[in-house]
Amino acid sequence: DAGITQSPRHKVTETGTPVTLRCHQTENHRYMYWYRQDPGHGLRLIHYSYGVKDTDKGEVSDGYSVSRSKTEDFLLTLESATSSQTSVYFCAISATAENTEAFFGQGTRLTVV
Amino acid sequence: DAKTTQPPSMDCAEGRAANLPCNHSTISGNEYVYWYRQIHSQGPQYIIHGLKNNETNEMASLIITEDRKSSTLILPHATLRDTAVYYCIVHSYNAGNMLTFGGGTRLMVKP
Numbered sequence: 001d002a003g004i005t006q007s008p009r010h011k012v013t014e015t016g017t018p019v020t021l022r023c024h025q026t027e028n029h030r031y032m033y034w035y036r037q038d039p040g041h042g043l044r045l046i047h048y049s050y051g052v053k054d055t056d057k058g059e060v061s062d063g064y065s066v067s068r069s070k071t072e073d074f075l076l077t078l079e080s081a082t083s084s085q086t087s088v089y090f091c092a093i094s095a096t097a098e099n100t101e102a103f104f105g106q107g108t109r110l111t112v113v
Numbered sequence: 114d115a116k117t118t119q120p121p122s123m124d125c126a127e128g129r130a131a132n133l134p135c136n137h138s139t140i141s142g143n144e145y146v147y148w149y150r151q152i153h154s155q156g157p158q159y160i161i162h163g164l165k166n167n168e169t170n171e172m173a174s175l176i177i178t179e180d181r182k183s184s185t186l187i188l189p190h191a192t193l194r195d196t197a198v199y200y201c202i203v204h205s206y207n208a209g210n211m212l213t214f215g216g217g218t219r220l221m222v223k224p
Contacts, residue, residue, distance in 0.1 A: 033211070033212075035214075042200075042214045042215060042216055042217070043157065043212075043214040044214075045211055045212075045213070048211060058211065059213075090156050090157070092156075092157075092212075101147075101159035101162065102159065102212060103159065104156030104157045104158070105156050106155060106156050107154065107155070107156055
């Protein structure tokens, strides 16, 4: 299995508090992604990174920010959590931009109350 | 990226071949066909991908029609552990290799 670790795996937080999710990889892959998965919506891309300090927005980026200061770590921050951000968050990595597979982490279940 | 159409659900008997169809009639010449699956609440798992030719690996076979407008994922001998949601995705190179997931097909393998 690809070396991807998401932390925490489960978190309950209150509305309005900041939350940071961490994705750590040991594969030295260039590309990293954050997705969220909700019933009825499937997986949707939040943000992605194509290198250290290089990030861009995905389909559902409002309310989220990311940072990548090292190849191995990609952080997803909810500046002020809302109930609509209750979801399962998946991190993924890939070595190149085409003709290659992406590897997904085990997910972080976030509940905002 | 081209849009895909998959049946929402399928059943398969254990030990039989599972054939999962996918339509991608608007696929362009530089777009690959990828298949992933998601077992229960785990992260999606890569299965196979191809461009024009049929592909086979230890998990499955991918059959792409000559006009590339549809494809079929074949699990040759389905087991109960193959029960999952299967996603067919087509995409080309762009910044970030972003995968766009649709609804997928929920495959139920029954004893």
